[in-house]
Amino acid sequence: MAAKTRRPAAPRPAPRPARRAPRQRAAPAPKLDLDLLGALSNAVAVSGDEGPVRRLVLDAIRPHADEVRVDALGNVLAVKRAAGKPVARVLVAAHMDEVGLMVVDHDADGGLRFEVVGSVAERVLVGKPVLLGARRLPGVIGAVPIHLLTAERRTALVKTGQMRIDIGASTQEAARRQVPVGERAGFATEFAVLAGAVRGKALDNRLGCANLVALLRAGPYPVELHAAFTVQEEVGLRGAGVVAHAVAPDAAIALDCTPAADLPHSQPERENVLYNARLGQGPVIYVADSRTIHDRRLVDALRRAAEAAGLPYQLRQPGAGSTDAAAIQQTGAGVPVVSLSVPGRYLHTPASLARLADWENTLRLAYTVLKTFTARILK
Amino acid sequence: MLVDVLEHLKALCSLPGLPGYEAPVADLLRAAWGPLVHAIHVDRLGSLWAIRHAASADGLAPASRAPNGQRRARGRAAAPPPAPRIMLAAHMDAIGLIVTRLEGDFLRVTSLGGIDVRALPGQIVTVYGTAAGERQALPAVVAAPPAHLLPRHQREGATPVAEVVVDTGLPAERLREIVRPGDLVAFAQPPHELLNGCLAARSLDNRASLAALTVCLEALQERGHAWEVVAVATVQEEIGMRGARPAAFAVEPALAVAVDVTFGSDSTTREFAHLTRKLESGPALALGPNMHPGLHAAFKAAAERAEIPYTVEPIWSGNSSTDAFGLQVARAGVPTMLVSIPLRNMHTPVEVVALKDISRTGRLLAEFIAGLPADFLATLGWD
Numbered sequence: 001m002a003a004k005t006r007r008p009a010a011p012r013p014a015p016r017p018a019r020r021a022p023r024q025r026a027a028p029a030p031k032l033d034l035d036l037l038g039a040l041s042n043a044v045a046v047s048g049d050e051g052p053v054r055r056l057v058l059d060a061i062r063p064h065a066d067e068v069r070v071d072a073l074g075n076v077l078a079v080k081r082a083a084g085k086p087v088a089r090v091l092v093a094a095h096m097d098e099v100g101l102m103v104v105d106h107d108a109d110g111g112l113r114f115e116v117v118g119s120v121a122e123r124v125l126v127g128k129p130v131l132l133g134a135r136r137l138p139g140v141i142g143a144v145p146i147h148l149l150t151a152e153r154r155t156a157l158v159k160t161g162q163m164r165i166d167i168g169a170s171t172q173e174a175a176r177r178q179v180p181v182g183e184r185a186g187f188a189t190e191f192a193v194l195a196g197a198v199r200g201k202a203l204d205n206r207l208g209c210a211n212l213v214a215l216l217r218a219g220p221y222p223v224e225l226h227a228a229f230t231v232q233e234e235v236g237l238r239g240a241g242v243v244a245h246a247v248a249p250d251a252a253i254a255l256d257c258t259p260a261a262d263l264p265h266s267q268p269e270r271e272n273v274l275y276n277a278r279l280g281q282g283p284v285i286y287v288a289d290s291r292t293i294h295d296r297r298l299v300d301a302l303r304r305a306a307e308a309a310g311l312p313y314q315l316r317q318p319g320a321g322s323t324d325a326a327a328i329q330q331t332g333a334g335v336p337v338v339s340l341s342v343p344g345r346y347l348h349t350p351a352s353l354a355r356l357a358d359w360e361n362t363l364r365l366a367y368t369v370l371k372t373f374t375a376r377i378l379k
Numbered sequence: 380m381l382v383d384v385l386e387h388l389k390a391l392c393s394l395p396g397l398p399g400y401e402a403p404v405a406d407l408l409r410a411a412w413g414p415l416v417h418a419i420h421v422d423r424l425g426s427l428w429a430i431r432h433a434a435s436a437d438g439l440a441p442a443s444r445a446p447n448g449q450r451r452a453r454g455r456a457a458a459p460p461p462a463p464r465i466m467l468a469a470h471m472d473a474i475g476l477i478v479t480r481l482e483g484d485f486l487r488v489t490s491l492g493g494i495d496v497r498a499l500p501g502q503i504v505t506v507y508g509t510a511a512g513e514r515q516a517l518p519a520v521v522a523a524p525p526a527h528l529l530p531r532h533q534r535e536g537a538t539p540v541a542e543v544v545v546d547t548g549l550p551a552e553r554l555r556e557i558v559r560p561g562d563l564v565a566f567a568q569p570p571h572e573l574l575n576g577c578l579a580a581r582s583l584d585n586r587a588s589l590a591a592l593t594v595c596l597e598a599l600q601e602r603g604h605a606w607e608v609v610a611v612a613t614v615q616e617e618i619g620m621r622g623a624r625p626a627a628f629a630v631e632p633a634l635a636v637a638v639d640v641t642f643g644s645d646s647t648t649r650e651f652a653h654l655t656r657k658l659e660s661g662p663a664l665a666l667g668p669n670m671h672p673g674l675h676a677a678f679k680a681a682a683e684r685a686e687i688p689y690t691v692e693p694i695w696s697g698n699s700s701t702d703a704f705g706l707q708v709a710r711a712g713v714p715t716m717l718v719s720i721p722l723r724n725m726h727t728p729v730e731v732v733a734l735k736d737i738s739r740t741g742r743l744l745a746e747f748i749a750g751l752p753a754d755f756l757a758t759l760g761w762d
Contacts, residue, residue: 107646108646109645110646111645111647121500123497123523123537123538124500124501124523126495126497126498126727127498127499127727127728128498128501128502128729129568129579129729137574138571138572138573139573140571140573140724140729140731141729142645142723142729142731143495143497143498143724144647144648144651145495145726146493146495146725146726147642147700147725148642148651148655154495154497154537155496155497155537156536157535157536157537158497162647163647164645164646166573166579166645166723166724167573168573168575168576169575170575170657170658170659174574174575178574187501189503192503192518194517194549195517195549195553196548196550196553197549199503199518199519199520261525261528262484263485263522263524263525264482264483264485264524264528264544265528266524266528266529266530266533266542267530268482272528274527279484345520345522345546346501346520346522346546349501350501351501351502351503352520353546
């Protein structure tokens with residue numbers, strides 16, 4: 001019952017104090033690929049088991065890259081050579097992995113015990129369907145019916161250790177035959193296009209992946225573009241560091257999806273002042289998060305590019321969280337980094353939500369900054 | 380042709396049918412049951428009746444028989460006394476949410492029926508907006524706000540329904556044009572087929588029982604029965620069994636059987652072993668003050684005749700929390716029975732049933748009805 005997709009127009013930005021380069025026309029933006037995003041969102045790629053997304057990415061980029069390889073950890077590295085003599089070597093990274101579950105044991109009556117991979121809040125697990133392993137075997141995380149529980153337990157959080165995945169197996173042997181220990185499970189939420197928005201699991205960071213694919217398709221650029229689809233971001237930014245070591249870039253941009261915690265405060269007289277980012281306010285440029293002070297020159301380059309192209313943007317509220325940029329920055333002799341994200345609500349839950357306009361404007365901004373990149377930016 | 384129980388059930392579970400708004404389910408049942416009965420009727424509160432006249436096992440097709448309301452004359456010299464009537468009741472409504480107010484980009488909601496708040500965050504739902512005239516279905520998400528946006532005393536446990544938000548992705552100004560307070564919000568998880576003939580879906584409470592009634596009506600096609608059967612898909616059970624009693628008043632049955640779901644066991648319910656039963660253990664035959672002991676015994680006998688496995692479910696409360704509660708005290712009182720299908724994760728959007736239990740329940744109902752002598756009531760004594 002997905003509502004009709006409307007291609008959003010870029011909202012006009014509020015006037016900002018200018019520190020400006022001569023006004024340029026917004027470069028023609030690469031197109032949003034809803035089919036690709038849908039396939040990427042529906043694919044299950046829990047950290048360390050990114051195969052299904054990697055295969056989609058490889059298929060999507062092969063015709064558009066000059067070199068493609070998969071490294072020792074499973075990162076995808078693609079090169080798009082510059083149009084002329086490259087002005088810089090720029091790494092653009094987007095992580096492929098998602099938070100999820102791992103099966104750790106089988107109960108006597110066929111239930112699967114599991115642990116979470118990456119940061120998944122316990123409160124979003126109860127009452128959700130999941131898909132297990134490469135076969136995408138259906139399972140559900142149930143709950144003891146409220147009818148049987150005391151009032152306190154009805155409203156108490158269920159601990160992960162108390163939950164089980166039910167695949168319909170009724171014995172330990174049957175469960176073990178179907179699902180080995182170590183199998184990953186992802187949420188089963190089907191991607192859907194809403195009115196001006198998308199809903200799906202793992203929009204963090206399939207939006208970043210879709211953007212990076214689009215950038216490869218839309219090149220070449222003045223820079224030598226090294227596109228990295230990284231693994232294991234959600235369990236400690238493990239893939240991006242080795243990628244940066246291999247590429248040794250002059251600068252790097254992490255494309256990600258950042259939480260828009262812009263929900264109302266439960267007390268109407270109080271305001272939500274800790275929202276991280278807001279839906280509908282455009283691409284999110286990072287200044288500082290818990291692990292990175294993003295490179296001021298690159299932050300300014302993104303802001304100037306947005307202003308020159310008439311694109312809205314917002315600065316992420318400095319605070320907790322981090323991206324692949326943190327790992328890339330500390331590689332080798334150091335790499336200037338910045339992060340650029342699509343704002344998304346309810347990340348790390350079974351059903352995240354992002355607006356098409358924010359997605360499109362983020363893609364445009366990334367495209368514009370690559371198209372207009374000069375060596376001067378890093379001076 | 381035998382109904383494909385899985386497909387029938389998936390279709391039933393994919394409809395919203397919130398309490399008071401059961402019409403989509405009634406429409407599906409009208410189509411499914413119409414060919415199996417002599418008459419269909421919708422009562423004042425919206426419950427759907429499917430009436431099957433008493434029939435000998437002569438294979439007469441329902442369509443060849445007398446229409447609505449008429450007792451069938453059997454073509455013998457004198458018309459026989461009117462057949463006694465048995466009412467089967469299974470509720471059509473499903474738990475859901477209803478919009479209380481709009482707040483910026485978000486909807487605030489309250490529950491329609493016994494919502495399990497623990498399952499709300501991260502749940503996909505459909506909002507049925509009516510502000511723009513025509514009903515508009517908007518896919519949406521239920522979310523629990525981060526702790527810092529909640530009152531201090533609500534930061535620990537599960538977020539209460541009053542504190543969650545429903546998000547359609549629409550900005551405030553467009554949301555206002557489409558949705559208004561009083562609009563319905565239904566769960567939207569699609570059915571999820573598990574191994575061993577198990578189905579996970581929303582609203583299996585009580586669409587599973589409606590599918591069992593379909594199986595029963597179909598089985599009765601092949602059987603004679605001395606009793607008139609009125610299968611009723613009732614409304615508004617989840618908010619306090621409000622459809623069954625008025626329906627029973629109007630149907631005026633001599634016997635009544637409620638069909639509902641009961642607690643299925645799994646790895647997480649071990650401490651409730653005495654209150655739960657395995658999937659595939661067959662229909663649960665309730666025993667307690669809400670059920671007539673003679674009917675209970677007759678159902679056991681029917682199960683044994685047809686070699687259908689069953690369990691006995693003791694319900695010590697006077698209220699079985701099913702339509703049986705209303706049926707029993709309709710008019711001057713009705714001998715009532717409750718037959719239940721084991722179901723896991725009740726009142727979450729991932730309820731789980733075994734399809735076998737549904738067909739067995741349907742076959743048991745048919746066996747019981749076919750085996751009822753016309754003078755059964757006279758044998759249903761107390762002492």
